[in-house]
Amino acid sequence: MNLNTITEVKRPVSRDEIPEWREDYAWLAGGTWLFSTPQIATRTLIDLETLRWPSLSPSASGLEIAATCTIAELERFAAPSAWAAAPLIKLCCHALLMSFKIYNAATVGGNICMSLPAGAMISLTTALEGVYRLWPREGGTRQVQAIEFVTGNHKNLLQPGELLRSIHLPVDALKKRFAFHRSSLTHLGRSAALIIGTSGAETHDLTVTITAATSRPIQINFDRLPSREELRHAIESHVAESDWFDDVHGSARYKRHLTFYYAEQILAELGAR
Amino acid sequence: MNLTVNGKRLSAEPAPGQCLRTFLREHGWFGVKKGCDQGDCGACTVWLDGVPFHSCLVPAFRAEGRDVTTVEGLARNGRLHPMQQAFLDAQAFQCGFCAAGMIMTSATFDKDACNNLPFKLKGNLCRCTGYHSIEDALHGVVNAEEDVAGHACGTSLRSPYAEAIVTGKAHYTLDVPPMEGMLHLKVLRSPHAHARIKSIKRDAARAVPGVVAVFTWEDVPRKLYSTATHEDHLVDPDDTYILDNVARFVGQRIAAVVAETEAAAEEGCRKLEVDYELLPSVFDPEAAMQPDAPILHDKSIAYRDNIYVDIHGELGDVDAGFAEADAIHEMTYSTSRAQHVHLETHGSLSWLGDDDRLHIRTSSQAPFITKQKICYLFGLFDRQVHVFTERIGGGFGGKQEMLSEDLCALATLKTRRPVMWEFTRAEQFIGATTRHPMTVQVKLGAKKDGTLTAIQVRVVSNTGAYGNHGGETLAASLGSPIAAYRCPNKKADGYAVYTNTLPAGGFRGYGATQTTFAIECAMDDLARELGIDPFTMRRINKVRETDRIESIWKEVSDVMFGSYGVDQCLDRVEEALKSGRGLPKPDGDEWLEGTGVALAMLESGPPTEHRSGAEMKLLPDGSYHLAVGSTEMGNGSATAHRQIAASVLNTRASNVALVNGNTDETPYDTGTFASTGTVVAGQAVEKAATALRDVLLNHAGRYFGCEARECSLQDDAIICANQRVPLSELYAAGTNAGDRFDVVRKAYLSPRSVGFNVHGVRLAVHRVTGEIAVLQSVHAADIGRLINPMQCHGQLDGAIAMGFGWALYEKMVFDETGAVVNPALRDYRIPAFADVPRSEIYFADTYDTVGPLGAKAQGECAINPVAPAVANAIANATGVRFTSLPFTPDRIFDRLGAAAERKPIDQEIEPITPSIR
Numbered sequence A: 001m002n003l004n005t006i007t008e009v010k011r012p013v014s015r016d017e018i019p020e021w022r023e024d025y026a027w028l029a030g031g032t033w034l035f036s037t038p039q040i041a042t043r044t045l046i047d048l049e050t051l052r053w054p055s056l057s058p059s060a061s062g063l064e065i066a067a068t069c070t071i072a073e074l075e076r077f078a079a080p081s082a083w084a085a086a087p088l089i090k091l092c093c094h095a096l097l098m099s100f101k102i103y104n105a106a107t108v109g110g111n112i113c114m115s116l117p118a119g120a121m122i123s124l125t126t127a128l129e130g131v132y133r134l135w136p137r138e139g140g141t142r143q144v145q146a147i148e149f150v151t152g153n154h155k156n157l158l159q160p161g162e163l164l165r166s167i168h169l170p171v172d173a174l175k176k177r178f179a180f181h182r183s184s185l186t187h188l189g190r191s192a193a194l195i196i197g198t199s200g201a202e203t204h205d206l207t208v209t210i211t212a213a214t215s216r217p218i219q220i221n222f223d224r225l226p227s228r229e230e231l232r233h234a235i236e237s238h239v240a241e242s243d244w245f246d247d248v249h250g251s252a253r254y255k256r257h258l259t260f261y262y263a264e265q266i267l268a269e270l271g272a273r
Numbered sequence B: 001m002n003l004t005v006n007g008k009r010l011s012a013e014p015a016p017g018q019c020l021r022t023f024l025r026e027h028g029w030f031g032v033k034k035g036c037d038q039g040d041c042g043a044c045t046v047w048l049d050g051v052p053f054h055s056c057l058v059p060a061f062r063a064e065g066r067d068v069t070t071v072e073g074l075a076r077n078g079r080l081h082p083m084q085q086a087f088l089d090a091q092a093f094q095c096g097f098c099a100a101g102m103i104m105t106s107a108t109f110d111k112d113a114c115n116n117l118p119f120k121l122k123g124n125l126c127r128c129t130g131y132h133s134i135e136d137a138l139h140g141v142v143n144a145e146e147d148v149a150g151h152a153c154g155t156s157l158r159s160p161y162a163e164a165i166v167t168g169k170a171h172y173t174l175d176v177p178p179m180e181g182m183l184h185l186k187v188l189r190s191p192h193a194h195a196r197i198k199s200i201k202r203d204a205a206r207a208v209p210g211v212v213a214v215f216t217w218e219d220v221p222r223k224l225y226s227t228a229t230h231e232d233h234l235v236d237p238d239d240t241y242i243l244d245n246v247a248r249f250v251g252q253r254i255a256a257v258v259a260e261t262e263a264a265a266e267e268g269c270r271k272l273e274v275d276y277e278l279l280p281s282v283f284d285p286e287a288a289m290q291p292d293a294p295i296l297h298d299k300s301i302a303y304r305d306n307i308y309v310d311i312h313g314e315l316g317d318v319d320a321g322f323a324e325a326d327a328i329h330e331m332t333y334s335t336s337r338a339q340h341v342h343l344e345t346h347g348s349l350s351w352l353g354d355d356d357r358l359h360i361r362t363s364s365q366a367p368f369i370t371k372q373k374i375c376y377l378f379g380l381f382d383r384q385v386h387v388f389t390e391r392i393g394g395g396f397g398g399k400q401e402m403l404s405e406d407l408c409a410l411a412t413l414k415t416r417r418p419v420m421w422e423f424t425r426a427e428q429f430i431g432a433t434t435r436h437p438m439t440v441q442v443k444l445g446a447k448k449d450g451t452l453t454a455i456q457v458r459v460v461s462n463t464g465a466y467g468n469h470g471g472e473t474l475a476a477s478l479g480s481p482i483a484a485y486r487c488p489n490k491k492a493d494g495y496a497v498y499t500n501t502l503p504a505g506g507f508r509g510y511g512a513t514q515t516t517f518a519i520e521c522a523m524d525d526l527a528r529e530l531g532i533d534p535f536t537m538r539r540i541n542k543v544r545e546t547d548r549i550e551s552i553w554k555e556v557s558d559v560m561f562g563s564y565g566v567d568q569c570l571d572r573v574e575e576a577l578k579s580g581r582g583l584p585k586p587d588g589d590e591w592l593e594g595t596g597v598a599l600a601m602l603e604s605g606p607p608t609e610h611r612s613g614a615e616m617k618l619l620p621d622g623s624y625h626l627a628v629g630s631t632e633m634g635n636g637s638a639t640a641h642r643q644i645a646a647s648v649l650n651t652r653a654s655n656v657a658l659v660n661g662n663t664d665e666t667p668y669d670t671g672t673f674a675s676t677g678t679v680v681a682g683q684a685v686e687k688a689a690t691a692l693r694d695v696l697l698n699h700a701g702r703y704f705g706c707e708a709r710e711c712s713l714q715d716d717a718i719i720c721a722n723q724r725v726p727l728s729e730l731y732a733a734g735t736n737a738g739d740r741f742d743v744v745r746k747a748y749l750s751p752r753s754v755g756f757n758v759h760g761v762r763l764a765v766h767r768v769t770g771e772i773a774v775l776q777s778v779h780a781a782d783i784g785r786l787i788n789p790m791q792c793h794g795q796l797d798g799a800i801a802m803g804f805g806w807a808l809y810e811k812m813v814f815d816e817t818g819a820v821v822n823p824a825l826r827d828y829r830i831p832a833f834a835d836v837p838r839s840e841i842y843f844a845d846t847y848d849t850v851g852p853l854g855a856k857a858q859g860e861c862a863i864n865p866v867a868p869a870v871a872n873a874i875a876n877a878t879g880v881r882f883t884s885l886p887f888t889p890d891r892i893f894d895r896l897g898a899a900a901e902r903k904p905i906d907q908e909i910e911p912i913t914p915s916i917r
Helices: A071-076 A087-095 A108-114 A120-127 A228-238 A252-271 B020-026 B082-090 B099-106 B132-138 B162-166 B262-271 B318-323 B367-378 B405-415 B425-430 B470-477 B512-530 B534-541 B566-578 B637-648 B677-704 B727-736 B789-808 B866-878 B889-902
Strands: A008-010 A025-028 A044-047 A056-059 A062-066 A131-135 A142-145 A150-152 A163-170 A177-184 A191-199 A206-211 A218-222 B002-005 B008-011 B045-048 B051-054 B067-069 B183-189 B195-201 B211-215 B253-259 B273-278 B307-315 B327-334 B347-352 B358-362 B385-388 B419-422 B438-446 B452-464 B490-498 B591-603 B611-618 B624-628 B656-660 B711-714 B717-720 B723-726 B742-748 B754-766 B772-782 B839-843
Touching (some): A071 A087, A087 A120, A087 A191, A252 B889, B045 B099, B132 B789, B253 B262, B318 B438, B358 B367, B367 B385, B367 B405, B452 B470, B512 B534, B512 B591, B566 B591, B611 B727, B624 B677, B637 B656, B677 B727, B677 B742, B772 B789, B789 B839
Parallel strands (some): A008 A044, A025 A044
Antiparallel strands (some): A062 A163, B045 B067, B183 B253, B438 B452, B611 B742, B711 B717
């Protein structure tokens, strides 16, 4: 839709061109959320496209994803065969409510910074133990663990004007085995629960990442495969009652139920090798 | 900036926050539609350098240097793109508003994509078709048949608008270039559910550059009216002002701002300072009926409490009926609030012409009644107002309401400038209308053999803050669903109650949908208690062809069986469910399988007055002109009207040019609603065509010097013995001799016939996740002769999809302040391609004696049996009766998951509700 309160678009080619930050500024990545709802508090858009960050940089240490990488680019990424967890990329892209046409504009960073519970790029990057590189206003770079970044529904660690620059997925996580379960109230709809389990290729550990069902991603690590009871107990102790996210895409009670159900299936799948 | 659009260079500067969608429309590319403006519906899909995007989400400045393709640029060298041709051949649209986006999306598909349509089409919503014909198009199925003289009726002919729709050239309501001096209108809506306005300060709003005028309750004629449109204005309460000093729901319009741009009008609304005195509010209709409830209306002596209307009736003696029953079933069922979600939002454009008349171009199902209301409100004479429609993007009853025309008229009359107002998608949810949520208590008594001894129903309908359609939907809820069964003792009490929620209105099925859900669930429960098969139960009790059709009223009615096909419908559905067709039950013990059936009956036409006119003339070139007052919003009536006329005149449908829904250019018509498009307007067309045929044959008799009965029409010529004279020649000779070849006829609806719809579902319920997989969907319709079989199929497909949406997904949710929580298509989910099963559709072989050429109403009733069939299948699968819509997995889990943990599921029956008093 038209954002009728916008009076200016800045199109910087480098970080220095935005020396100050004002309350009525907004970073513009794909624009697929910004342009979907009125932004009456915003006067200036700062376009990230002109910064021309390389979208995807695979290396021996893992995968570097620019915040401005589109979902379409990520979805098409051909990973090295040793990256056993790479199919999660496509699974998470397809878990998004958006049409494949939106993939062409929406960005990985935009999805993460929106910080909605069902943001599947959050699911992907937290499950794969990502590290986010942020550009604070005062300059330099700071790094945060993906799992720490989202703090609640539509809430995250970003300070005003701070920018998510990139996401690093470490190669160790990319080489893990995985199990993926999700569902929604409608076919191919917004996730009510998106639960990912990962386990080392040679080890018997287990990491369960709970997203969509909770207002922020919650990760539970086990050094060895837990029993069903241990798993249930761990979820109960890690997830507070208030963490279960209630909205029109599913009741909190239901999402909690799905989480236990899918976590148990994940345990069974990754336990059976 | 510079770009290319459809091969043409364009140099223009967009506004900084402008999206590509409006930028393209500004430059005349109206094939780029607005369905939601939020990226959810896909109607605005265009290509940038060959890649599809939702243009409403693309910042316009990013189109710099790009090559943009819209649906208008798809055809090359005068040849349609293969995907346009496929949509044309399959007639993969009804209103056509989604078609441009569907085609722009589908035209990017390769073979793999065509095998993955649920995923690839998740970003393209269609509310009309149920996606069946769209799937056909993508698989190269040709549905349309050839237009041959003498075979117009009963043939699957294309819509007269088909080419325009697939090429993006069909002009919907606001697809017009801006008029000179045109202003944009925006409204400020109430944030409070109930409040009195103490003052509105407008200075700051007026000071916004571009703002031309601000209107509040002090500026409007202080006349009460109803937004609902009916022939008889007295069936709806006059309880509404154009702008009021009391807000009765969150979202009620408080003030209107007109400005040179939409942006200025929006800013003007934000700058208005309104001082409200908050009043107590009530949201639940039962609570609103209590003596201490805050009262919403005190506008006349008619008002005593919040009950707008109550209806009571009894035939026979239900107490005696229950006394002789061997089994009594009693339960309360409730339905959710659903929105129409026609893809074209409400909108109007008004202006004063050189003729000094007020013209309103609008998206309405009832332009003539709208005109009457405008005349009444503004004190204008009939001749001073012109209301018309061109192409309308869906209605479903939502546009049987005057929601945008009045404010545009006000602003135009005050400023003497053209005014346009287009609803946003959010406004459709917070400021338009919805289906009436109803709570229905049903009590049924029956003998051991299944014979009903008594039916008793109590309905409480939430009409919202205003009573538009509240009385008529309540009456409809107590009518056909009860009349569908023969029983000597019937009683009902109904209440339509004001609450501080947004007003409900007319919506396909019109009240009968809600009680059909309740009664069909109850019949199923009673059958189960008696150990009788649900088909048998309905066969035992269904109304017979020789029965009087009656619900609870002693008054004589004009409803009759012009044809009767419910037996065939029950048989077809039962056979289909037993056939083993459809999908197998998914693997695993968690999946529980069940089947369900439900029956619905509906009158072909409303009990209120309904009139239609049609004018026909022969044109100099030997073709015909047909003017019908009835509008066409995707229901296919225009196609049917041409076919009826062509059939009577023994010509091709394409030989009949058509104009409709225009108070200047067509005869009067009450409106296209309540199943009248074919049975009333179609009847007027049949009469006019027959009259014109007689005129032509009589003239031909004089021309050939023989008896009229020796002459006959054949396509574009007249035949007498072995002479064949083109109609153009006859026209020339006739007009030279002073003859005229034009006629006008009127139709009035009485008596009314009835149609039946039976729906069957086989599904599986996942007992852990609550997920429902529909394995087979079967529908049989008794709608008389099919004027256009493809179109009848399409109407049923669309109604069934809407029924599945209501049953499984759709629900407007409100917060504690009375505000809608989910006023967007991403949060209020209508069925997408993936959500709708393909249905097997059967037609009863009937020919109606009342409707034109044997036809009955088609598009409305098919929605009614869907939700109860789903509910009955879930009950059959799980042993649990779910009594309130919709059946989303979380709500299924709420009952099923808990039940599974506690006890064997077959014991989990809904507790009996308190007895009906």
